[in-house]
Amino acid sequence: MKIISKICASIFIIIFFILINFTVIFAQSSATKSLQNLGKGTEQSNFAKSESHPESSRRTGVQSISSVFLNIGDYFIYVTSSIAVLYLIIAGVKILSSGDQIEDEITKQKKNVFGVIMGLIVIVLADEIVFDIFFGKENAGGPSYPGEAYNDTGSVELVAKAFGEEVAGIYNAVEMFVVYGAILAIIISGFRMVAESSSDEAQTNAKKHLFAAAAGLILIGLAEGLVYIFYPSPDEDIRIDRAFEIIINITQFITGIIALVSVSALIYAGYLYIFFYGQDDMIDKSKKIIKTVIYGLILVTFAYAIVYTFITLQHNPQEIEGIEFKY
Structure with missing residues (x-):
């Protein structure tokens, strides 16, 4: 009897839940029709035809x-x-x-x-x-x-290209913010060097921040070019000519910076010679500056000549795309 009672109770519970489900379904259908009729009377958008997300799939059964x-x-x-x-x-x-x-x-x-x-x-x-x-x-x-990104090779290549473009856009935006931050750090460091010239500790901290910001800018400038040497587009081999181009550009940039610093140092040395003539310590300082500038210019000239000779032995400069030697 107990087993029969349990079976009957189970059947009753199943029937009860089935009736509840049918009641909910019929009620939902009735409510939907009522809302549709209400929308027609008020000239509002239909309840069953609400707008989908603009980027949702257009396939039947997936859109909603x-x-x-x-x-x-x-x-x-x-x-x-x-x-x-x-x-x-x-x-x-x-x-x-x-x-x-x-x-x-x-x-x-x-x-x-x-x-x-x-x-x-x-x-x-x-x-x-x-x-x-x-x-x-x-x-x-x-x-x-x-x-269906992985159905065929063409789709995989298309998706990979799209992903690469998205990542490139993100790191370009990050580069922009980092560059602005580095420029701001250089300006602040220069201001602190001028405003706190009497404090050796402040001068040391400002110089550290200045060099760190300059090094960061150089790394950011070289990052994409260095990666492109070893990971060019899929249909290209390793771009050695791109490496030569970067070396030449770096050499020319360093040469320009050293030339600017050398001119400034010579002007400062001349200033010491003129306004502190007769003071042996200042005259000796001026002579050291002049000697250092001369040695530095000689080393830079030799370095540039070595780089130019190495490049021309490996490749004809006219055959390296994008490289323009400045004499």
């Missing part, structure tokens, strides 16, 4: 669900971006209001700001990779990735 996920992703990006901007503002306010503890506060906020920026980059990349490539970007006016 992809639109839901895309809308959720957009809202998530908006919220996280707003929080990230607010966090950056708070970090800036903390730095400005730290007073004498500004150095410690900058060190503390560096990691936080870096984490926020990296999070924003990951969010942007996720949007482009997942939504545009794997979900499928089928809107008019842009490339089409119908969610």
